[in-house]
Amino acid sequence: MAMLGKRRPPRPASGHSGLARTPGGKAPHTAIEDASPLVIERLAHDGRGVAHAANGKTVFVDQALPGEQVEVAIHTTRKRFDEAHIKSLLTTSEQRVTPPCPHFGHCGGCDLQHLSVDAQRDHKREVVRDLFSRQGITLSEIGSIQGSDQGYRRRARLGVKVDSQGTTRLGFRAAHSHRLVDIERCPVLVDALQRLLTPLRELLSTLEAPRQVGHIELLATATAQVVLVRQLKEHAGDAERWQAFAQQQGVALGTWLGRETPTLHWHGAAPALEESLTVTGQPPLSLSFAPGDFLQVNAPVNQQMVAQVIQWLASKSGQKLLDLFAGIGNFSLPIAAAGAEVHAVEGNPAMVARIAINAKRNQLMVSGQQADLSNAVGVNELLTVHGDSDALVLDPPRSGAEVICQALARHPVPRVVYISCDPATLARDAAHLVHAGYRVKQVAVADMFLHTAHMETLMLFEYGD
Incomplete structure (x- = not known):
């Protein structure tokens, strides 16, 4: 399925990247006990802190930085290593900064915001x-x-989900999860896309069939701002709402329509x-x-x-x-x-x-x-x-x-x-x-x-x- 801003296809794990993976593809076990205080020795390739427990076992700690002493909670235990998150930060690295995004730690993107740009x-x-x-x-x-370090991303794909209370959410996935994190603002998006987040959320709340929207893709170039809607099933009333939104916001609107083999339909002239x-x-x-x-x-x-x-x-x-x-x-x-x-x-x-x-x-x-x-x-x-x-x-x-x-x-x-x-x-x-x-x-x-x-x-x- 060809879509705007499609990333290059993923590859199988090479075994060379230094990232922690589940050995043999087996499901991890969830630990219930907390680990003892640890000293972070270095960063893994994926940006997590690396420490060793008293028994010598490697522990990967989310959002921990070299030199920091931390109390952690182990949330996943595996045969050769454990995975943990910080309960208490006992000492703080000079490289630690305040993350610029309010969604840091919840949204699965931009996971190094706690590390200074030079250190990154x-x-x-x-x-x-x-x-x-x-x-x-x-x-x-x-x-x-x-x-x-901000306002650099000119394309993005936003998930859309209607929760059990009927509230429509717009945002990005949480790390290692299908859970959608509602995003109010994204500092790395270019301004032309950032300003669309609130109007998009307002529009989604008015749709008659929001569950028929799979995701929304945004793209900004020097010549056009584009919104592409993944519409699983056509809905005439909502289509009119989307077209009114596009006219009001001055964006080009396209729809990928259908479930298995979606086709692209432009509402108005296709943008250059x-x-x-x-x-x-x-x-x-x-x-x-x-x-x-x-x-x-x-x-x-x-x-x-x-x-x-x-x-x-x-x-x-x-x-x-x-x-x-x-x-x-x-x-x-x-x-x-x-x-x-x-x-x-x-x-x-x-x-x-x-x-x-x-x-x-x-x-x-x-x-x-x-x-x-x-x-x-x-x-x-x-x-x-x-x-x-x-x-x-x-x-x-x-x-x-x-x-x-x-x-x-x-x-x-x-x-x-x-x-x-x-x-x-x-x-x-x-x-x-x-x-x-x-x-x-x-x-x-x-x-x-x-x-x-x-x-x-x-x-x-x-x-x-």
Whole structure:
């Protein structure tokens, strides 16, 4: 089901991320006793505090920071570790700050708000460093691409639920739960979306069939503010209410209608959805996209990432570049605008068509190709045909680009830039490249998802001595 702002597909647990998981997939046991006071030693990769009980057992403590002494209540016990939350904070870390969101601790998002922004950045760099160390790769300096700590998220999906008292709730899920937390405000949303929360809640309270609304997706770009309603079953009266809301708020309204295979219906003219990117010395680029296309949540940080990739590659006229997992052309088009000859490859044929449209509208020569980038035979053929490429850009989903990195051992490209939303799979794939003769030249962690444990990591590899 294609929907606006769809995230990249999740991957199975790799076993490398350092996050606590249920061993063997067995259901956890809930403990009834409280643990003794603990001293937090460090942060786990997911941002929880790590301590050891008197018997040596590892304890993961929600919202605890290194150096703090805490009394905890163990809420889940497992064979190799326990999970706990703070009952009493006995000493406080200097890195602890007051969370900016009133829903912190209830809403499942933005789970690092109690940690200072600088400390969040340091933590993410250490996560990357640790994951690479486990692969036998030592990283020295890790750069930082920084963004705003509030008002940065330009797309969001809000759940809708009618409770047992008949009250309609609008918000995000609680951590590790299907329970919906009613959200009055969300500091990380851009202002254009933040201002819609109260009117949306007021509208939902007037609907005749609110249970037919599954969720609501919001998107803000420079050219449009969009509200997409997941409507399970059509209701004429409520449709009129939604249209009146859209007119009053000045937003584009679309409905995904149906249960199994929903179809998108725009109420009024379909909006012109466009991503704007700039390249030094060139006119601004405009990339069109459609609901369901992948779009980074943080526009300013995405722009900085694009600029960083161009700088690392020193893109110039005549340089030949392969862009794999190219999407709508987020990297392909700016690199082409900087002078390179770009061949973009995507698994989704609709994205290949989108790249062609975007290249034409920006008067850029970018060739496109549909290919299964998880197929080893196809990837080897691709790298053979484009064996004269000067550089390669990888921007895969969370599952990574292992097949491609293995193939690069047989078909090396002088420079590889890898953009990753999962540092565990990045470290795994980097190990393939290093063993094949590549050297790590640059590393940077970007503030794509501030206040969360998620991160975007960029790396530059060069082949040979």
